[in-house]
């Protein structure tokens with residue numbers, strides 16, 4: 001990538017995916033200008049409505065353009081009423097994860113000042129942990145390959161040494177960076193089901209091997225069922241939580257519910273060479289088209305993108321812009337912005353205006 005100038009492939013998708021994408025681009029454009037960084041964006045067709053219109057959910061030309069860009073920004077895709085012959089929905093975001101090897105699904109969960117948290121305990125205001133959802137194997141490995149007969153359906157889960165090592169190293173390195181930033185020791189807790197499944201006993205053994213490379217970071221394990229309990233009982237106790245694909249999918253929605261809902265749930269799918277940045281939420285058919293989607297999750301995902309681009313050598317301006325965007329979203333909510341998902345009256349455009357105002361107009 002040319003220093004200080006990058007190409008972003010934009011996949012707005014369906015439903016509120018297109019709404020939060022438009023809102024995010026409206027914030028990114030002036031932010032980039034302020035920091036003197038070049039962001040050229042190209043919108044690409046893909047998604048459920050594209051599938052309905054053309055029979056192709058993810059044109060190869062869109063995939064190729066996304067693959068060759070410096071980063072990919074995705075809204076959300078899928079629509080419950082639009083299904084393939086096997087009964088499943090279209091999901092180009094899964095194609096991206098699999099085809100580009102995006103094994104680390106980074107899903108930060110952080111209480112934003114001013115956004116009501118679900119728990120009454122005052123420690124809930126300090127919630128700040130990151131789920132690292134393995135995103136290329138686990139139960140999702142079986143996608144499109146399960147056995148279905150008249151009498152049974154069977155899907156299989158796959159865990160590999162190579163991916164578990166990468167996921168574990170990614171998680172420990174993330175914990176080291178967070179420890180340096182937050183001024184306390186890092187902790188990585190693998191979330192598994194090693195009490196019952198050999199695949200998870202294997203995953204745990206590989207994770208433990210990698211843990212020995214990071215003596216400065218505390219490591220541990222927790223069963224996924226007990227973790228679901230703990231994420232409601234004492235979520236402030238956790239730091240970095242690597243886990244299997246399906247477990248991470250489920251726990252990330254639960255975790256979003258702790259800190260305001262899906263509208264506050266950013267996400268990044270990161271591989272060795274490529275990355276997709278998208279909110280963890282879906283297309284929200286229940287509110288699509290009403291102008292009330294909360295774009296905060298996508299704005300925070302875009303900030304993760306700028307930070308990742310900086311780490312790939314795009315330039316300090318990208319890191320500065322990321323920090324400023326995070327701070328602007330926080331300040332907007334701390335300053336009284338109240339989106340409808342948290343019981344207020346502010347719609348998508350009001351969030352854009354409030355964040356732009358924090359960024360200096």
Ligand SMILES: NC(=O)c1ccc[n+]([C@@H]2O[C@H](COP(=O)([O-])OP(=O)(O)OC[C@H]3O[C@@H](n4cnc5c(N)ncnc54)[C@H](O)[C@@H]3O)[C@@H](O)[C@H]2O)c1
Pocket residue numbers: 016020075076077078079080089093261262263278279280281282283284285286287292293294295297341
């Ligand atoms: N990353 C993705 O592209 C992605 C993720 C999840 C679901 N989906 C797809 O989206 C469709 C709808 O799925 P779903 O309803 O189960 O989940 P969803 O995340 O779209 O919605 C769940 C709930 O959260 C609310 N919500 C979600 N995002 C919000 C936002 N930004 N602002 C305010 N409220 C928000 C919705 O209104 C709804 O009540 C399905 O087709 C599903 O497959 C796509």
Ligand SMILES: CC(C)[C@H](C(=O)O)[C@@H](O)C(=O)O
Pocket residue numbers: 077078091093094249280282
């Ligand atoms: C829509 C779906 C394919 C996707 C997933 O299951 O990974 C979503 O739920 C997510 O969390 O990103």
Ligand SMILES: [Mg+2]
Pocket residue numbers: 249250253280
């Ligand atoms: Mg999900």
